[in-house]
Amino acid sequence: MVKTAVKVFLRTRPTATSGSGIKIGADGQSVSVNVPKDQAAGIINNQQESFSFKFDGVLENVSQEEAYTTVAHEVVDSLMSGYNGTVFCYGQTGAGKTFTMSGGGAGYAHRGIIPRALHHIFREIDLRVDKMYRVHVSYLEIYNEQLYDLLGDSPGTSDSLAVLEDSNNNSYVRGLTLVPVSSEEEALAQFFLGEQGRTNAGHVLNSESSRSHTVFTVHVEMRTSEAASERAVLSKLNLVDLAGSERTKKTGVTGQTLKEAQFINRSLSFLEQTVNSLSRRDAYVPFRQTKLTAVLRDALGGNCKTVMVANVWGEPSHTEETLSTLRFASRVRTLTTDLAVNESNDPGLLLRRYERQIRELKAELAMRDTLSGRSRVSYDDLTDDELRDLHATARRFLNGEAEPEELPTDSLKRVREAYKALRSVHAALRGEMAAQMAALQRATEDGSVMAAQLAAAAASGAVGDVDLRSTTGFTVGTAPVDARPPPRSEHGGDRTSHSTIPATLGAAATAAAAALRAQASQYTDAGSTYGDVSGPDSPSIARGSGAAAAARLGGIFAVPGDRNAVFRRYKADVAEGRELTAALKAASAALRETRGSVKALGEAVNGAKRRIDELSAAVAQRRSGAPGGGGGGGGGDGEVLDSEVYALVQELKSLKAQYRTDFDSLKAAREELEPQIQAVAVARGALLEAFDRWAAGQSDMVLKRMAAAGRAPGSPGGGEEEDELDAGEAFERMQLARITERDPDSLAYHAAMRRTAAPGATAARPLPGAVGGGGAKAAAAATRRMEATQGAPVYRAGAR
Numbered sequence: 001m002v003k004t005a006v007k008v009f010l011r012t013r014p015t016a017t018s019g020s021g022i023k024i025g026a027d028g029q030s031v032s033v034n035v036p037k038d039q040a041a042g043i044i045n046n047q048q049e050s051f052s053f054k055f056d057g058v059l060e061n062v063s064q065e066e067a068y069t070t071v072a073h074e075v076v077d078s079l080m081s082g083y084n085g086t087v088f089c090y091g092q093t094g095a096g097k098t099f100t101m102s103g104g105g106a107g108y109a110h111r112g113i114i115p116r117a118l119h120h121i122f123r124e125i126d127l128r129v130d131k132m133y134r135v136h137v138s139y140l141e142i143y144n145e146q147l148y149d150l151l152g153d154s155p156g157t158s159d160s161l162a163v164l165e166d167s168n169n170n171s172y173v174r175g176l177t178l179v180p181v182s183s184e185e186e187a188l189a190q191f192f193l194g195e196q197g198r199t200n201a202g203h204v205l206n207s208e209s210s211r212s213h214t215v216f217t218v219h220v221e222m223r224t225s226e227a228a229s230e231r232a233v234l235s236k237l238n239l240v241d242l243a244g245s246e247r248t249k250k251t252g253v254t255g256q257t258l259k260e261a262q263f264i265n266r267s268l269s270f271l272e273q274t275v276n277s278l279s280r281r282d283a284y285v286p287f288r289q290t291k292l293t294a295v296l297r298d299a300l301g302g303n304c305k306t307v308m309v310a311n312v313w314g315e316p317s318h319t320e321e322t323l324s325t326l327r328f329a330s331r332v333r334t335l336t337t338d339l340a341v342n343e344s345n346d347p348g349l350l351l352r353r354y355e356r357q358i359r360e361l362k363a364e365l366a367m368r369d370t371l372s373g374r375s376r377v378s379y380d381d382l383t384d385d386e387l388r389d390l391h392a393t394a395r396r397f398l399n400g401e402a403e404p405e406e407l408p409t410d411s412l413k414r415v416r417e418a419y420k421a422l423r424s425v426h427a428a429l430r431g432e433m434a435a436q437m438a439a440l441q442r443a444t445e446d447g448s449v450m451a452a453q454l455a456a457a458a459a460s461g462a463v464g465d466v467d468l469r470s471t472t473g474f475t476v477g478t479a480p481v482d483a484r485p486p487p488r489s490e491h492g493g494d495r496t497s498h499s500t501i502p503a504t505l506g507a508a509a510t511a512a513a514a515a516l517r518a519q520a521s522q523y524t525d526a527g528s529t530y531g532d533v534s535g536p537d538s539p540s541i542a543r544g545s546g547a548a549a550a551a552r553l554g555g556i557f558a559v560p561g562d563r564n565a566v567f568r569r570y571k572a573d574v575a576e577g578r579e580l581t582a583a584l585k586a587a588s589a590a591l592r593e594t595r596g597s598v599k600a601l602g603e604a605v606n607g608a609k610r611r612i613d614e615l616s617a618a619v620a621q622r623r624s625g626a627p628g629g630g631g632g633g634g635g636g637d638g639e640v641l642d643s644e645v646y647a648l649v650q651e652l653k654s655l656k657a658q659y660r661t662d663f664d665s666l667k668a669a670r671e672e673l674e675p676q677i678q679a680v681a682v683a684r685g686a687l688l689e690a691f692d693r694w695a696a697g698q699s700d701m702v703l704k705r706m707a708a709a710g711r712a713p714g715s716p717g718g719g720e721e722e723d724e725l726d727a728g729e730a731f732e733r734m735q736l737a738r739i740t741e742r743d744p745d746s747l748a749y750h751a752a753m754r755r756t757a758a759p760g761a762t763a764a765r766p767l768p769g770a771v772g773g774g775g776a777k778a779a780a781a782a783t784r785r786m787e788a789t790q791g792a793p794v795y796r797a798g799a800r
């Protein structure tokens with residue numbers, strides 16, 4: 001947050017009579033007002049005759065352009081950098097507030113701050129090609145303490161409008177229509193339309209005098225680039241034309257006009273109270289006393305860069321009103337606001353960013369799989385059916401009925417799922433075994449039965465001997481060396497056979513129980529080492545059935561280049577290979593064509609961008625070098641300079657139009673790339689997979705013969721590089737495609753990097769600098785911060 005003082009400028013309306021009671025000091029900031037002594041009060045009285053004030057500037061007999069440059073230029077500049085701004089005009093009726101804010105009736109030259117600000121905003125948008133902007137306008141009127149939406153579909157007071165605060169304590173008007181505008185012309189049309197609405201609504205009874213307060217707001221949403229488009233900077237500029245205070249006794253108004261004047265005076269008096277309270281740093285500031293102060297809350301003490309224009313009418317007959325305005329103005333000048341950029345991290349947009357990242361990572365994985373000869377690896381979540389199958393396989397594996405190769409190993413996700421399945425099956429098995437152990441324990445605890453059984457078993461010497469070393473209690477028999485656990489049953493393995501051991505089997509039972517314990521503890525140990533469930537001696541993945549085929553082929557293809565040679569013959573001689581090669585070629589050709597146009601368009605866009613930058617710099621240089629820079633109105637050299645700048649700006653405009661067209665075409669071409677890259681990857685994967693499958697089914701002799709034929713000069717497909725098994729080249733190509741897809745503007749940069757890295761590269765052509773990202777300008781409706789809060793504003797579908 002940056003503390004910023006509210007700036008106040010004084011603007012005097014030209015007077016018809018020669019004498020003005022206002023004197024402006026040589027510093028252009030000091031103002032003194034002389035009040036002639038009231039003769040009726042007697043010669044000796046204490047009436048103060050001179051009052052002094054100081055402002056940030058005084059505008060006397062200045063053009064509308066100068067008024068704009070002095071008052072609003074800086075606020076609009078900071079609006080474009082993400083700061084809220086407010087410019088408001090205050091003063092007695094007829095002092096020139098509407099003239100300053102909207103303009104005089106004399107046309108273009110007399111246009112006021114609002115039309116000039118709109119021109120300024122859209123000129124900036126045109127110049128900042130590296131940023132994306134969305135602009136909305138709204139127009140609010142406060143008449144007789146009622147809110148009116150001047151750009152709403154149905155004119156008239158709207159009860160649905162309410163002044164609220166958002167989560168950042170910024171005030172906003174709930175339900176106010178925000179119209180998207182994409183050009184100065186559209187924005188101006190909305191402004192003029194709102195002005196008409198004001199008149200048509202029937203509450204401007206006197207066309208010479210504004211009987212209401214109006215707030216024309218420009219809402220700007222800026223994104224720095226497409227890549228970082230999740231973070232938007234939101235700012236708004238309020239351009240406020242307050243109704244004039246009026247001494248009703250002096251003007252003698254009656255009826256409706258009197259009622260209006262009373263509302264106006266009351267709201268202005270609340271405004272004054274609020275400013276006084278802020279100026280005193282009161283703990284409680286009565287913002288909510290009136291709609292006007294609620295609307296101006298940010299401007300007076302919140303997050304906003306604020307400038308006030310105090311309009312005065314210097315005629316001696318208005319000295320009292322002038323003094324009152326100047327007093328209020330100097331109090332406003334003591335206020336400070338806290339400036340901060342409003343950044344919005346739209347959750348919806350963040351989600352889209354993460355989705356895009358996931359898509360990119362999946363594409364990356366697919367690319368790597370293709371290059372390493374693996375295809376059809378799925379990185380998606382497992383379906384319910386797949387999970388069921390996996391659990392069945394895990395159970396069979398733990399029962400010793402499945403080989404480790406049957407557990408999935410093609411992606412980390414699937415390996416993890418396999419571990420999870422093993423853990424859950426293992427837990428279930430442990431539970432089952434615990435139950436069996438408990439049953440066995442219960443049976444063996446029946447000492448008399450067991451003793452007799454043991455004795456009988458010992459006497460028969462059939463299976464196992466009693467361990468005579470133990471003298472007390474129940475002992476476990478020692479199984480003879482040739483004793484074996486009972487055979488595995490069809491489904492339950494050892495586990496099932498143990499569960500069927502009758503308690504009367506004596507030593508056989510004890511031997512089996514020991515084996516069971518040993519097995520149980522083996523499972524328990526396994527529970528802590530899931531990373532190596534199969535144990536160190538079990539076959540590794542490389543010893544799987546597919547790998548065995550690969551190992552066999554590896555033996556045949558021991559000579560470097562053999563595999564490619566056979567692959568070439570496969571593509572040329574085998575019907576399946578021919579078909580798949582043709583499909584790959586067609587997909588590659590389409591991709592090549594699209595890449596070609598992306599490259600050409602990328603170069604065109606980059607060229608245009610560089611020229612735009614040069615021209616922008618030239619315009620800025622000429623402007624800053626101009627005496628009384630900012631152009632406009634100067635004679636002599638200034639006019640020459642202006643015409644030069646004008647020509648440059650014209651060229652800039654047409655270049656930007658060309659840039660936008662090319663950028664749009666580039667974007668469209670880029671969108672075609674991804675599916676085409678996928679199509680090539682799929683076609684290549686299918687070819688490689690079919691080749692491996694086919695090769696695994698061929699005899700060594702056939703493969704050797706084909707290898708010899710494939711190596712022979714003139715062998716079909718020998719010169720083709722497109723689907724050759726050259727991983728490095730394919731990788732480079734895919735990388736290039738990815739760069740192109742992600743940021744076409746950086747194509748030239750990467751191409752230059754490669755050129756300079758290539759052997760024999762020279763510095764004859766300078767390396768282009770990293771060109772700025774050319775964000776496309778979009779005028780679609782924005783998702784704004786206010787939508788996230790209670791009562792979103794109304795968004796019009798399109799500008800009228």
Ligand SMILES: Nc1ncnc2c1ncn2[C@@H]1O[C@H](COP(=O)(O)OP(=O)(O)OP(=O)(O)O)[C@@H](O)[C@H]1O
Nearest residue numbers: 013014093094095096097098099104209210243244
């Ligand atoms: N600086 C100026 N130069 C030329 N004409 C001016 C200037 N200021 C005001 N005027 C003229 O004075 C008249 C009254 O001005 P304006 O309507 O802007 O006053 P206001 O303060 O908006 O009054 P109200 O509060 O009653 O609406 C208009 O005809 C306007 O063109």
